[in-house]
Amino acid sequence: MELIKLLVIDAWFAWIPAVGFAMVFNVPKKMLIYCAIGGASAHSFRYLLMHFGIPIEWATLAASSSMGFLGLYWSRKRLIPRPVFTVASVIPMIPGSFAFTTVIGIVELNSGGYNMALAQVVVENGLRTLFILGALSFGLALPSILIYRGRPIV
Amino acid sequence: MSLGHEAQNELTRIAVKAGQILHQHGAESRLVEQTTQRIGMALGAQSIELSVSSDAIVITSLFKGNCVTTTRRCYDRGINMYMVCEVQRICVMLEKQLLDADQVKERLARLVPFKYNRWLVVLMIGFSCASFSHFFGGDTPVYITTFFASAGAMILRQELAHRHHNPFVNFALAAFLATSIASIGVINQFGEDPKIAMAASVLLLVPGFPLINAVSDMLKGHISTGIARWVFATLLTISVSIGIVGSMAITGVWGWIA
Numbered sequence: 001m002e003l004i005k006l007l008v009i010d011a012w013f014a015w016i017p018a019v020g021f022a023m024v025f026n027v028p029k030k031m032l033i034y035c036a037i038g039g040a041s042a043h044s045f046r047y048l049l050m051h052f053g054i055p056i057e058w059a060t061l062a063a064s065s066s067m068g069f070l071g072l073y074w075s076r077k078r079l080i081p082r083p084v085f086t087v088a089s090v091i092p093m094i095p096g097s098f099a100f101t102t103v104i105g106i107v108e109l110n111s112g113g114y115n116m117a118l119a120q121v122v123v124e125n126g127l128r129t130l131f132i133l134g135a136l137s138f139g140l141a142l143p144s145i146l147i148y149r150g151r152p153i154v
Numbered sequence: 155m156s157l158g159h160e161a162q163n164e165l166t167r168i169a170v171k172a173g174q175i176l177h178q179h180g181a182e183s184r185l186v187e188q189t190t191q192r193i194g195m196a197l198g199a200q201s202i203e204l205s206v207s208s209d210a211i212v213i214t215s216l217f218k219g220n221c222v223t224t225t226r227r228c229y230d231r232g233i234n235m236y237m238v239c240e241v242q243r244i245c246v247m248l249e250k251q252l253l254d255a256d257q258v259k260e261r262l263a264r265l266v267p268f269k270y271n272r273w274l275v276v277l278m279i280g281f282s283c284a285s286f287s288h289f290f291g292g293d294t295p296v297y298i299t300t301f302f303a304s305a306g307a308m309i310l311r312q313e314l315a316h317r318h319h320n321p322f323v324n325f326a327l328a329a330f331l332a333t334s335i336a337s338i339g340v341i342n343q344f345g346e347d348p349k350i351a352m353a354a355s356v357l358l359l360v361p362g363f364p365l366i367n368a369v370s371d372m373l374k375g376h377i378s379t380g381i382a383r384w385v386f387a388t389l390l391t392i393s394v395s396i397g398i399v400g401s402m403a404i405t406g407v408w409g410w411i412a
Contacts, residue, residue: 013285020282023270025180025363026234081185081242084235087366096360097290097353103395104410121411137369144184145373152188154242 003051007044014043014092022088031084034074038089042067046093057131064090064139072143072153079154086140095132102126157198157217161255166215166222168255169194169202171262172241173211174226179267180233182367183376186211189245196248197255208382232315233363236268272312279358280305287354295345296354299336303355307332311359322393325359329397332356337407352398352409359394361387 018039019032027035042063049059071086105122112118144153157165173190181189183206190213194202199215209230214223244261247253253261283304284297292300307328314324336351344351364387372380402408 013288016278016285017282020275020278021362022235023275023278024233026236026268026270028236028239028268031235031239079243079246080239081181083182083185083367084239087363090366091362092286092289094360094362094365096357096362099360099391100353100356100395100398101410103392104399107395107399108411118411133365134369137366138373140366141370141373152192154246 003048006051007048010047011040011044015040017092018043018088021091025088027084027088031078031080034085035088038067038070038085039092041070042089043092056128057135060093060132061135061139063093064136065142066139068140068142071140072147075154081154082140082144090136090140093132093136095129098125098129098132102129159220162199162215162217162220162222164255164259165194165197165199166213166224168197168259168262169199169215170211170213170224170226171259172245173204173206173213174228175237175241175262175265177206177211177228178231179235179237180363180367181238182374183371183379184374185238187376189241193245193248193258196245197258206376206379208379231267234267234269237265240265276305276308276312279308283354283357286357287350290350290354292347292350292354293345296339296348296351299339299344299348299351300354303332303335303339303351304358306335307355308358322389325390326393326397326400329356329359329394330401332359333398333401333409334405337401337405337409340407340409341405349409352407356394356398359390361390364390 015036018035022032022035045066046059046063049062050056067086067089071082071089074080074085075082102122102125105118105125109118109122169190172193173186176186176189186206187204190204190211191202194213194215199217201216203214203216205212210225210227212223212225214221241262244253244258248258280301284301287296287300310331311324311328314327332355333352336355339345339348339351364383368380368383368387371383398410402410
């Protein structure tokens with residue numbers, strides 16, 4: 001019961017950035033609802049997986065590939081290219097904070113001189129950024145890599 | 155089916171226009187390539203060869219041994235999924251023979267980018283970054299600080315983009331503003347852990363679309379465009395970080411690392 005409540009709260013806070021960034025990308029009005037559903041379900045699915053102790057990279061891969069297949073269904077149904085829904089939906093999962101921490105760490109390494117603790121921050125955050133981002137895009141691309149293989153989806 | 159030289163020229167121009175619109179508004183390379191080829195083939199060409207690079211497309215249409223080649227520069231006009239949807243719809247209608255060449259040309263020329271009301275976008279982006287602060291474990295005062303910091307940064311970002319400033323300058327200044335506003339919260343101790351606001355308020359400047367496009371381009375074989383997009387996104391990230399560090403150096407509030 002407690003878990004369901006946490007999931008609902010997570011989904012509620014995930015649809016807002018999905019729609020907000022969809023509006024920055026000028027997604028047509030009728031498609032915003034898909035971005036909201038996609039963002040909420042993908043992020044809460046990742047939350048659920050991480051709750052059971054799955055590492056963030058694998059949880060992200062699972063969530064984004066499920067989003068990829070959901071986007072495939074919607075895209076066939078509405079005859080709209082897939083990135084229109086899928087990219088906005090995974091925006092809440094983008095590792096922005098890790099990326100900025102990495103680069104700020106690099107700037108600090110230059111200005112304050114090399115030290116082990118800072119180098120550790122840079123390497124750990126940088127690797128995490130790369131792997132989460134790779135998982136995210138790979139998951140989204142999965143339907144066209146595995147099923148369509150070069151044929152157009154819409 | 156016969157196609158005169160003039161008709162083949164016309165076909166090539168229509169196809170390249172569609173490809174140019176897609177490329178300028180942030181479609182991934184595979185989509186640009188496929189849609190342009192489908193439009194050209196539907197208009198009667200035997201084959202369409204397309205080379206997509208990071209800022210231009212080169213297209214050759216083939217009909218009975220006759221080649222027509224043309225190039226278009228594609229200046230970045232900002233991500234606009236509405237335009238991508240519309241070009242895709244025209245392509246599908248053309249393939250179902252609901253449109254002929256003249257109608258396609260006219261419709262492509264008539265497309266105007268759709269934009270949301272900018273204040274609505276500012277409001278939604280404010281709430282978006284505030285939601286990120288919730289994910290980082292912030293409480294209500296932090297939520298409010300983040301909202302104002304990111305909404306302010308979004309207004310600045312829109313103003314600078316409207317005046318065609320360089321995106322790197324734009325992102326650095328917006329990050330500077332967001333971090334400065336959020337550090338007011340840290341100085342006055344709003345909430346349990348006000349430093350969360352500093353981390354969450356700059357997340358509107360993450361180049362998410364270019365990064366995802368970069369990786370999916372590379373996965374689908376367009377290595378060079380993928381690398382170009384990746385480098386662009388990395389440079390944006392670096393300029394955001396410079397803006398953050400500049401603000402922290404001036405205010406003395408060290409919200410990141412340390």
